[in-house]
Amino acid sequence: xxxxxxxxxxxxxxxxxxxxxxxxxxxxxxxxxxxxxxxxxxxxxxxxxxxxxxxxxxxxxxxxxxxxxxxxxxxxxxxxxxxxxxxxxxxxxxxxxxxxxxxxxxxxxxxxxxxxxxxxxxxxxxxxxxxxxxxxxxxxxxxxxxxxxxxxxxxxxxxxxxxxxxxxxxxxxxxxxxxxxxxxxxxxxxxxxxxxxxxxxxxxxxxxxxxxxxxxxxxxxxxxxxxxxxxxxxxxxxxxxxxxxxxxxxxxxxxxxxxxxxxxxxxxxxxxxxxxxxxxxxxxxxxxxxxxxxxxxxxxxxxxxxxxxxxxxxxxxxxxxxxxxxxxxxxxxxxxxxxxxxxxxxxxxxxxxxxxxxxxxxxxxxxxxxxxxxxxxxxxxxxxxxxxxxxxxxxxxxxxxxxxxxxxxxxxxxxxxxxxxxxxxxxxxxxxxxxxxxxxxxxxxxxxxxxxxxxxxxxxxxxxxxxxxxxxxxxxxxxxxxxxxxxxxxxxxxxxxxxxxxxxxxxxxxxxxxxxxxxxxxxxxxxxxxxxxxxxxxxxxxxxxxxxxxxxxxxxxxxxxxxxxxxxxxxxxxxxx
Amino acid sequence: xxxxxxxxxxxxxxxxxxxxxxxxxxxxxxxxxxxxxxxxxxxxxxxxxxxxxxxxxxxxxxxxxxxxxxxxxxxxxxxxxxxxxxxxxxxxxxxxxxxxxxxxxxxxxxxxxxxxxxxxxxxxxxxxxxxxxxxxxxxxxxxxxxxxxxxxxxxxxxxxxxxxxxxxxxxxxxxxxxxxxxxxxxxxxxxxxxxxxxxxxxxxxxxxxxxxxxxxxxxxxxxxxxxxxxxxxxxxxxxxxxxxxxxxxxxxxxxxxxxxxxxxxxxxxxxxxxxxxxxxxxxxxxxxxxxxxxxxxxxxxxxxxxxxxxxxxxxxxxxxxxxxxxxxxx
Numbered sequence: 001x002x003x004x005x006x007x008x009x010x011x012x013x014x015x016x017x018x019x020x021x022x023x024x025x026x027x028x029x030x031x032x033x034x035x036x037x038x039x040x041x042x043x044x045x046x047x048x049x050x051x052x053x054x055x056x057x058x059x060x061x062x063x064x065x066x067x068x069x070x071x072x073x074x075x076x077x078x079x080x081x082x083x084x085x086x087x088x089x090x091x092x093x094x095x096x097x098x099x100x101x102x103x104x105x106x107x108x109x110x111x112x113x114x115x116x117x118x119x120x121x122x123x124x125x126x127x128x129x130x131x132x133x134x135x136x137x138x139x140x141x142x143x144x145x146x147x148x149x150x151x152x153x154x155x156x157x158x159x160x161x162x163x164x165x166x167x168x169x170x171x172x173x174x175x176x177x178x179x180x181x182x183x184x185x186x187x188x189x190x191x192x193x194x195x196x197x198x199x200x201x202x203x204x205x206x207x208x209x210x211x212x213x214x215x216x217x218x219x220x221x222x223x224x225x226x227x228x229x230x231x232x233x234x235x236x237x238x239x240x241x242x243x244x245x246x247x248x249x250x251x252x253x254x255x256x257x258x259x260x261x262x263x264x265x266x267x268x269x270x271x272x273x274x275x276x277x278x279x280x281x282x283x284x285x286x287x288x289x290x291x292x293x294x295x296x297x298x299x300x301x302x303x304x305x306x307x308x309x310x311x312x313x314x315x316x317x318x319x320x321x322x323x324x325x326x327x328x329x330x331x332x333x334x335x336x337x338x339x340x341x342x343x344x345x346x347x348x349x350x351x352x353x354x355x356x357x358x359x360x361x362x363x364x365x366x367x368x369x370x371x372x373x374x375x376x377x378x379x380x381x382x383x384x385x386x387x388x389x390x391x392x393x394x395x396x397x398x399x400x401x402x403x404x405x406x407x408x409x410x411x412x413x414x415x416x417x418x419x420x421x422x423x424x425x426x427x428x429x430x431x432x433x434x435x436x437x438x439x440x441x442x443x444x445x446x447x448x449x450x451x452x453x454x455x456x457x458x459x460x461x462x463x464x465x466x467x468x469x470x471x472x473x474x475x476x477x478x479x480x481x482x483x484x485x486x487x488x489x490x491x492x493x494x495x496x497x498x499x500x501x502x503x504x505x506x507x508x509x510x511x512x513x514x515x516x517x518x519x520x521x522x523x524x525x526x527x528x529x530x531x532x533x534x535x536x537x538x539x540x541x542x543x544x545x546x547x548x549x550x551x552x553x554x555x556x557x558x559x560x561x562x563x564x565x566x567x568x569x570x571x572x573x574x575x576x577x
Numbered sequence: 578x579x580x581x582x583x584x585x586x587x588x589x590x591x592x593x594x595x596x597x598x599x600x601x602x603x604x605x606x607x608x609x610x611x612x613x614x615x616x617x618x619x620x621x622x623x624x625x626x627x628x629x630x631x632x633x634x635x636x637x638x639x640x641x642x643x644x645x646x647x648x649x650x651x652x653x654x655x656x657x658x659x660x661x662x663x664x665x666x667x668x669x670x671x672x673x674x675x676x677x678x679x680x681x682x683x684x685x686x687x688x689x690x691x692x693x694x695x696x697x698x699x700x701x702x703x704x705x706x707x708x709x710x711x712x713x714x715x716x717x718x719x720x721x722x723x724x725x726x727x728x729x730x731x732x733x734x735x736x737x738x739x740x741x742x743x744x745x746x747x748x749x750x751x752x753x754x755x756x757x758x759x760x761x762x763x764x765x766x767x768x769x770x771x772x773x774x775x776x777x778x779x780x781x782x783x784x785x786x787x788x789x790x791x792x793x794x795x796x797x798x799x800x801x802x803x804x805x806x807x808x809x810x811x812x813x814x815x816x817x818x819x820x821x822x823x824x825x826x827x828x829x830x831x832x833x834x835x836x837x838x839x840x841x842x843x844x845x846x847x848x849x850x851x852x853x854x855x856x857x858x859x860x861x862x863x864x865x866x867x868x869x870x871x872x873x874x875x876x877x878x879x880x881x882x883x884x885x886x887x888x889x890x891x892x893x894x895x896x897x898x899x900x901x902x903x904x905x906x907x
Binding site: 071073075102103104105106107110111113115118119120121122123124132133136137168170181184 | 799800801802804805806807808809810811812815819820823824897898899900
């Protein structure tokens with residue numbers, strides 16, 4: 001295995017026997033004002049018939065630019081190919097004229113984008129948007145086009161294809177929209193499909209379904225698949241070969257088994273290590289459950305959005321959009337009972353729409369619960385007025401999901417952190433001194449207090465967000481998906497920081513996440529939510545070993561690359577595919 | 578199904594408009610009470626002075642001697658039966674006066690809307706397609722100049738150049754009253770008179786919609802769905818026409834709906850400059866004559882007009898954007 005150097009010092013490894021796409025020495029230039037000269041620097045890749053090549057990298061690695069440059073979808077002239085070849089069945093696309101490129105796009109090479117909601121025209125029916133491809137590339141009649149579209153919908157297993165043909169994008173679920181995008185890419189049976197993070201915006205269970213579907217369709221049609229992702233779990237799930245990119249350069253390239261089990265380049269190793277393990281953590285120093293008293297007690301908490309349907313019920317049944325929309329009442333939190341012990345870390349796990357964020361917002365007073373009770377160390381918080389909440393604010397604090405949107409861009413970091421303490425009665429000077437200490441505590445320099453949020457990276461901003469939450473010395477810290485907006489390698493650092501702080505400061509942590517791996521990494525207890533209800537709760541180890549509820553089992557089974565991860569990656573493993 | 582819900586939506590909106598319009602009437606009535614003087618003093622003043630008893634007599638005749646709230650109540654009661662009162666100044670019922678002046682104003686507003694929205698959309702698209710070419714620069718610079726120029730000045734300059742110097746268009750009025758044109762000749766004559774006022778009134782809005790359309794087309798062309806369309810193999814032209822245009826129209830429609838009210842205000846200036854016999858000019862005259870009945874009538878009609886246009890805009894919006902659900906009455 002070691003006689004072939006995979007770290008990109010020597011020539012590229014021998015490609016597949018039947019290459020569809022060959023990229024040779026491809027370089028893409030960035031505009032003059034960018035922080036580096038080349039977005040893609042001398043990258044060479046090959047994808048063969050029926051093969052899946054995963055290109056892995058963090059944000060800014062140039063992976064998406066590389067993928068778009070194949071179809072020449074770059075915003076020229078700001079980004080342009082300056083060197084290299086893109087050979088599709090031997091024809092160099094880098095030299096093709098516009099007319100030829102239009103024939104290639106959609107016909108020979110199709111693309112699936114990350115966010116299906118914004119990738120579809122909101123004002124055009126789904127059927128029309130797919131038929132367009134056939135209009136451009138074939139001379140089929142209307143009826144024939146329609147037949148093909150419906151057949152493709154059946155191929156990607158979309159329910160009720162005749163309805164979807166006439167539907168608008170907003171009338172479908174996220175998973176259905178991504179199936180539509182896949183159907184769109186398959187409709188002319190292209191030689192190559194480029195998928196740019198096609199599952200990143202989807203829920204775990206939906207992601208698993210879409211990945212299975214892609215793999216199955218690819219095998220059936222023998223299409224080559226170039227799959228862009230940042231997630232090594234997904235790589236383990238579907239890749240035949242892997243290419244790792246950093247700062248526009250290819251740092252490692254090889255068969256999936258080799259790369260996953262025996263990464264050559266330190267960067268690849270760091271990325272793989274950063275993927276949170278599915279193995280539940282053990283806490284030798286965790287406080288014993290029997291001695292701790294509950295700090296947060298929730299009983300029968302309910303929150304309903306919207307109001308009951310005003311129209312007749314038969315109308316809502318006929319047109320589901322009415323029932324689902326603003327008119328229908330949605331029980332976001334449905335009779336939740338929860339006890340959280342002092343000093344524990346509890347993960348609230350669920351998919352989008354499970355009510356996990358709403359529950360957290362009710363607990364911190366950003367939403368008013370409709371019914372039930374919630375006690376923070378004996379103090380009732382349901383039904384409190386704004387002024388009634390104020391003394392309790394220092395008990396419970398929140399770290400928000402998006403570090404880019406949750407810090408005021410016009411306020412200095414020091415003021416952002418100190419303000420909470422000042423509102424709680426601290427003198428400004430003391431609060432600022434404390435802010436400096438907090439910045440050091442979260443791993444930043446004290447002089448960061450003088451700067452503005454935009455001068456920091458995503459991970460650093462999330463550290464500032466954590467320092468801000470800690471400024472009022474809370475007992476309970478609610479973290480709402482604090483790492484989902486961050487790159488993988490940064491995720492791990494922030495998670496470790498939270499874990500470390502919790503122990504040093506004796507915090508109780510409520511950790512909201514959709515990712516069971518993240519939950520396993522930092523929490524010793526897990527609460528699984530679905531449709532506003534708790535379907536299962538217990539210790540992380542117990543739930544992972546023996547999930548009781550069917551939904552929990554489904555969530556666990558959906559984690560991409562679970563086989564690879566549960567083996568424990570540091571042990572020597574021969575082959576994983 | 579959708580059609581039925583649309584009709585219900587329109588009826589609901591019309592019902593909701595009733596309190597809005599009544600509120601406008603009450604507010605206008607009370608505001609006008611704040612203006613110094615009334616019709617009686619103005620009439621007396623124009624007659625070169627009159628004894629106090631005569632003014633009192635006039636007031637009694639006009640009903641101006643009653644307490645304000647009683648006057649308001651009477652007025653509201655009359656309005657419910659579409660009786661807008663009597664203009665003592667013009668010696669004829671207000672409703673008739675207004676209806677006579679309504680259609681010239683509607684004609685001017687309609688022509689202006691068509692020119693400014695239609696032209697703005699067209700110019701905006703042309704500028705956006707050729708972004709950073711001479712076409713874009715020409716349109717953008719012209720739009721800024723048109724945007725910054727005051728209405729009345731444009732009107733006066735147009736008259737000066739095209740009517741007085743070049744003698745291409747008439748200086749004022751809506752038709753040649755001494756020519757007694759009939760049929761098509763009259764239509765042509767009115768259209769000829771319409772050109773300058775329309776240009777004057779639309780120039781500002783034309784510039785506004787051009788800039789808005791250019792910006793939204795550029796924004797939408799960068800949207801992900803446009804990239805998807807490009808990845809499907811569509812030509813740039815097809816992408817703009819089929820995908821971008823409709824999405825880019827939505828903000829323009831919203832803006833146009835909001836500005837119909839402002840258009841009515843702008844027409845006061847234009848109608849005065851060009852002696853266009855419309856509502857704006859009538860409002861201007863009645864204000865100085867303290868002919869409050871007439872003024873209130875004009876306000877009432879304007880409010881109705883704005884409400885109706887807003888409903889029309891909402892309906893257009895629903896037709897353009899399938900994401901908007903009609904029927905949810907929130």
